[in-house]
Amino acid sequence: MMGVSGCGKTTIGALVAAALDTPFVDADSLHPVDNIAKMAAGIPLTDADRWPWLAVVGRSLANAAGTGAGLVVACSALKRSYRNAIRAQAPDTVFLHLHGSREVLSTRLEGRSGHFMPATLLDSQLQTLEPLGPEENGHTVDINQPVDGIVNQAVLATGLQLNAEPAVAP
Numbered sequence: 001m002m003g004v005s006g007c008g009k010t011t012i013g014a015l016v017a018a019a020l021d022t023p024f025v026d027a028d029s030l031h032p033v034d035n036i037a038k039m040a041a042g043i044p045l046t047d048a049d050r051w052p053w054l055a056v057v058g059r060s061l062a063n064a065a066g067t068g069a070g071l072v073v074a075c076s077a078l079k080r081s082y083r084n085a086i087r088a089q090a091p092d093t094v095f096l097h098l099h100g101s102r103e104v105l106s107t108r109l110e111g112r113s114g115h116f117m118p119a120t121l122l123d124s125q126l127q128t129l130e131p132l133g134p135e136e137n138g139h140t141v142d143i144n145q146p147v148d149g150i151v152n153q154a155v156l157a158t159g160l161q162l163n164a165e166p167a168v169a170p
């Protein structure tokens with residue numbers, strides 16, 4: 001799940017993972033502590049800050065692909081070069097971009113509490129964002145709808161099977 005801060009990567013990603021019966025990782029938990037401290041202080045990350053983190057994200061996806069377990073990761077992956085770094089390690093990664101207007105994003109961030117990421121970083125996130133190109137393996141979902149609708153569209157976009165109830169023995 002990709003997109004700027006507040007687009008719903010964590011909320012939607014966890015539900016998509018549950019629907020697909022797949023593990024979920026929030027890439028915020030993979031950031032070096034210095035990156036978290038920087039963002040919490042209202043300072044945007046640079047490419048240099050993000051490369052080591054993206055390497056960990058790519059490795060996590062590659063490991064999950066290797067075991068066949070699969071993995072849903074909530075990771076901003078704002079630039080195409082960041083997504084390419086992830087693809088270099090995990091070539092089958094499908095990027096689901098949760099897209100919303102500045103107004104919707106701002107409202108969601110203002111309504112959130114207890115998160116290290118300040119709403120003041122939204123503009124730098126939007127300036128850094130490079131939407132998916134037509135040749136990128138991914139899909140864009142509009143976030144201006146209830147959570148269930150986003151999850152359904154995201155799951156459909158993956159083309160993967162929903163977590164089915166176990167078959168009942170005859």
Ligand SMILES: Nc1ncnc2c1ncn2[C@@H]1O[C@H](COP(=O)(O)OP(=O)(O)OP(=O)(O)O)[C@@H](O)[C@H]1O
Pocket residue numbers: 003004005006007008009010011012028074076108109111112113117143145146147150
């Ligand atoms: N479709 C929705 N409708 C209403 N509120 C939503 C929706 N999706 C997410 N939210 C709320 O918006 C806020 C931001 O969502 P969330 O924390 O999942 O975004 P995020 O992309 O993971 O953000 P960050 O990258 O900063 O961690 C949360 O308070 C969440 O409950």
Ligand SMILES: O=C(O)[C@H](O)[C@@H](O)[C@H](O)[C@H](O)CO
Pocket residue numbers: 004005006028039045050075076077078117125
């Ligand atoms: O690339 C980045 O600037 C970061 O990943 C941010 O997007 C934050 O981690 C996230 O939005 C806060 O949770």
